[in-house]
Amino acid sequence: MLPSSLSYLQTLPPIPNSATPNPRRSPLPPEHVSTEGIRRRTLRIACAGRGWKAARPASDDYHATLKALNSKGRFPRKSLGQHYMLNSEINDQLVSAAGVGEGDVVLEIGPGTGSLTNVLLNSGAFVLAVEKDKHMATLVSERFSSTGKLKVLTEDIVKCHVRSHISSLFESIVEMDPETKKAKVVANIPFNISTDVIKLLLPMGDIFSEVVLLLQDETALRLVESSLRTSEYRPINIFVNFYSDPEYKFKVPRTNFFPQPNVDAAVVSFKLKQPTEYPEVSSRKSFFSLVNSAFNEKRKMLRKSLQHICTSLEIEEALRSISLLPTSRPEELTLDDFVKLHNLIVKE
Numbered sequence: 001m002l003p004s005s006l007s008y009l010q011t012l013p014p015i016p017n018s019a020t021p022n023p024r025r026s027p028l029p030p031e032h033v034s035t036e037g038i039r040r041r042t043l044r045i046a047c048a049g050r051g052w053k054a055a056r057p058a059s060d061d062y063h064a065t066l067k068a069l070n071s072k073g074r075f076p077r078k079s080l081g082q083h084y085m086l087n088s089e090i091n092d093q094l095v096s097a098a099g100v101g102e103g104d105v106v107l108e109i110g111p112g113t114g115s116l117t118n119v120l121l122n123s124g125a126f127v128l129a130v131e132k133d134k135h136m137a138t139l140v141s142e143r144f145s146s147t148g149k150l151k152v153l154t155e156d157i158v159k160c161h162v163r164s165h166i167s168s169l170f171e172s173i174v175e176m177d178p179e180t181k182k183a184k185v186v187a188n189i190p191f192n193i194s195t196d197v198i199k200l201l202l203p204m205g206d207i208f209s210e211v212v213l214l215l216q217d218e219t220a221l222r223l224v225e226s227s228l229r230t231s232e233y234r235p236i237n238i239f240v241n242f243y244s245d246p247e248y249k250f251k252v253p254r255t256n257f258f259p260q261p262n263v264d265a266a267v268v269s270f271k272l273k274q275p276t277e278y279p280e281v282s283s284r285k286s287f288f289s290l291v292n293s294a295f296n297e298k299r300k301m302l303r304k305s306l307q308h309i310c311t312s313l314e315i316e317e318a319l320r321s322i323s324l325l326p327t328s329r330p331e332e333l334t335l336d337d338f339v340k341l342h343n344l345i346v347k348e
């Protein structure tokens with residue numbers, strides 16, 4: 001019997017004997033079994049039959065994921081957002097969205113059974129994987145123990161000293177020039193830590209060039225496409241654009257995960273700006289504090305909500321001088337407008 005806290009769980013479905021998933025049992029509907037997937041599988045089987053080497057290393061799918069979980073008697077944990085990717089083609093697309101190639105250093109958050117780790121390692125990358133669940137960390141370490149290109153940390157990413165771990169990885173890779181080389185982040189993260197992960201990693205443009213994440217679709221759209229004068233426009237949009245150039249890559253329907261979440265997902269790429277490219281503000285702390293204060297009382301005009309910084313008259317004057325109405329509200333200001341306003345009214 002499962003404890004009641006785990007009652008949401010489906011029992012892992014049995015693994016069908018046939019190589020083709022049984023469409024009546026498989027969480028993947030038939031449209032996800034693409035012709036390309038079938039072509040690759042057929043090619044592997046054909047090559048194996050003639051004693052040739054497979055054209056491509058085995059990839060994870062429905063069967064591999066369930067087998068890995070069954071082998072350790074693991075049930076996906078809701079509290080850790082454990083929704084495993086069943087479609088190897090999506091992992092391929094995630095890795096190619098980040099342009100991962102031979103010799104790259106990649107941080108993966110939450111490797112789980114290692115389906116994405118497998119694709120990253122097959123691309124020739126060195127992978128630093130941070131996994132909070134100690135059982136999954138053991139599973140993934142054992143699975144790739146022979147590669148010598150994977151380091152697994154059993155830690156919570158939010159509390160992890162990412163910078164020092166990446167720096168020591170750079171130092172341990174002889175051919176890597178830490179002055180010029182940057183790492184990448186590629187991960188299918190639990191939806192409930194997306195904001196924490198974004199706040200942690202986006203300001204690290206000095207060590208990462210790109211962060212490619214599988215997020216909840218709604219979050220992805222809010223981060224990338226929220227426009228001025230809409231209720232979705234928030235301080236996080238200013239934050240994301242301050243530190244990166246975000247791009248919505250593609251939608252990933254919920255049917256690609258086990259257990260199936262209640263929402264769809266999407267892949268977003270954040271190209272990180274280098275610290276020299278950040279907008280010029282005297283203090284980033286006071287800049288983001290101004291932005292937060294402005295949005296705290298979203299319906300209020302800035303000349304009222306920023307009165308703790310200077311007088312309404314000074315705020316009106318500053319707004320006029322950057323061609324904005326003295327009655328402006330926060331959702332009417334672009335990142336550039338906020339930077340100019342900050343530099344005019346905040347005296348350090």
Ligand SMILES: C[S@@+](CC[C@H](N)C(=O)[O-])C[C@H]1O[C@@H](n2cnc3c(N)ncnc32)[C@H](O)[C@@H]1O
Pocket residue numbers: 080081082083084085086109110111112113114115116130131132133136155156157158188189190191193
């Ligand atoms: C959505 S699953 C993805 C698993 C795997 N990458 C895949 O694509 O199938 C999220 C993974 O993140 C792990 N995780 C959850 N919270 C975490 C945290 N705070 N830090 C690191 N890993 C975490 C979970 O244990 C799980 O393995």
